[in-house]
Amino acid sequence: MASQSFVIRSPCSSANIGPGFDVIGLALSMFLELHVTVDPPASSTENYPLNCKITYEGEGEDEISLDPEVNLITRVALYVLRCHDQRAFPKNTHVHVKNPIPLGRGLGSSGTAVVAGVMLGKEVGGLHHLTMERLFDFILMIERHPDNVGASLFGGFVGTYLKPLTPEDTARVEIPLSEVLPAPQGGVDTGDRPPEPPVGIGHHIKFPWAGEIKAVAIIPEFEVPTAKARQVLPAEYPRNDVVKFFFSFFFFWHDTVDHCEFNLVSGECTA
Ligand SMILES: Nc1ncnc2c1ncn2[C@@H]1O[C@H](COP(=O)(O)OP(=O)(O)O)[C@@H](O)[C@H]1O
Ligand SMILES: N[C@@H](CCOP(=O)(O)O)C(=O)O
Numbered sequence: 001m002a003s004q005s006f007v008i009r010s011p012c013s014s015a016n017i018g019p020g021f022d023v024i025g026l027a028l029s030m031f032l033e034l035h036v037t038v039d040p041p042a043s044s045t046e047n048y049p050l051n052c053k054i055t056y057e058g059e060g061e062d063e064i065s066l067d068p069e070v071n072l073i074t075r076v077a078l079y080v081l082r083c084h085d086q087r088a089f090p091k092n093t094h095v096h097v098k099n100p101i102p103l104g105r106g107l108g109s110s111g112t113a114v115v116a117g118v119m120l121g122k123e124v125g126g127l128h129h130l131t132m133e134r135l136f137d138f139i140l141m142i143e144r145h146p147d148n149v150g151a152s153l154f155g156g157f158v159g160t161y162l163k164p165l166t167p168e169d170t171a172r173v174e175i176p177l178s179e180v181l182p183a184p185q186g187g188v189d190t191g192d193r194p195p196e197p198p199v200g201i202g203h204h205i206k207f208p209w210a211g212e213i214k215a216v217a218i219i220p221e222f223e224v225p226t227a228k229a230r231q232v233l234p235a236e237y238p239r240n241d242v243v244k245f246f247f248s249f250f251f252f253w254h255d256t257v258d259h260c261e262f263n264l265v266s267g268e269c270t271a
Contacts, residue, residue: 006123008034010116011155012101013108014215015147019249024159025108025151028215032112034073034120035096038089050078052089058099059109072110073097075181076117080138081125082182083196087189090124104223111148114139136204137197141173141180150204157209162202169198 011027018024052068068074074095081089101109118135121127130138132153139149140162150160165173172195180194237245 003037003039005035005037008036008116008119008123010034010112010119010152012112013148013151014106014217015108015111015145015151017147019245020147020159022145022147023161024157025147025149026157026209026215027151027155028107028217030100030107032101032109032116033098034116035098036120036124037092037094038124039092039094040090050074050088051091052093052095054095054097056097056099058097059101060099060103063103064097064099069182072113073117073120076114076138076142077121077124078182079142079180079194080118080121080127080130082194083138084125084127085193086125087191093124095120102219104225105219106224107217107219108148108152110226111143112152114143115149115152133200137199137201140201141195141197142177146202146204150202154204154206157207159205159207160202163200165198165201172198173201 009031012030012032013025013027015025016022017026048068050068052074054066054068054071054074056064056066065071068078068089074089077089081087099109101107101112103109118138121138122130122135136146136150136153139153140146143149144162146160146162147158150158175195182194
């Protein structure tokens with residue numbers, strides 16, 4: 001393999017927008033960047049686990065692991081690689097992460113990292129046949145709320161939902177995350193092939209965004225993990241609240257989506 005270098009940029013996102021809970025996401029113009037070099041000549045004497053050296057600057061630099069078996073980005077890349085019978089990164093892979101996105105504060109940093117991870121797996125693995133839709137399947141095996149990841153992958157203002165799966169596929173995707181992402185194993189590779197995603201887990205629709213509306217993010221000085229934030233939500237909602245929800249969706253749609261004709265049959269949205 002010839003040496004190569006490239007940059008992957010993945011935008012952060014805001015989700016749970018208004019009434020679009022777990023459905024609508026918006027990509028924002030702040031990007032996680034992976035500066036990747038793959039330099040296979042045998043000249044290097046350095047040996048990194050799984051052939052991958054990670055360096056990191058920016059938000060989270062004191063807490064994010066540089067071990068490729070632990071780091072979320074490289075674990076996701078390894079998931080994609082191992083589904084294609086590549087057990088490790090190509091020799092002498094260097095991933096330099098530049099991250100301006102605050103962690104655990106509502107800008108979808110984990111979804112952005114997962115999207116960057118599948119892109120990394122695709123590029124270093126030479127897996128050029130993987131379409132954006134197929135990459136979405138891999139992402140949805142890891143992150144089951146499609147809104148943030150849909151926006152980070154496809155860009156812009158995006159509606160997403162998970163498609164109903166057959167009972168067999170439902171059984172296949174209901175698997176612990178640890179069986180999808182290679183767990184830290186102290187350098188021992190079990191050789192297991194991880195479960196591949198069924199085809200077409202999710203669907204997305206791109207909406208035209210009304211250009212007059214600008215996004216302003218207010219970032220708190222404390223972190224709240226998304227999983228913990230969700231625990232305060234009630235399991236059921238009174239009917240009045242549900243009616244208000246649909247009402248607000250109607251106005252949200254009218255005000256936010258610029259001149260969009262939504263075709264309920266095709267799922268297409270045309271400006
Ligand atoms: N650039 C990154 N590299 C590695 N892991 C990351 C990165 N960004 C986020 N993560 C992981 O995602 C976690 C934050 O996820 P989460 O609680 O869902 O918050 P957010 O709303 O920012 O997505 C971090 O604690 C870290 O484990
Ligand atoms: N619907 C998503 C929204 C989470 O947003 P985040 O920015 O806090 O990651 C989910 O619950 O995962």
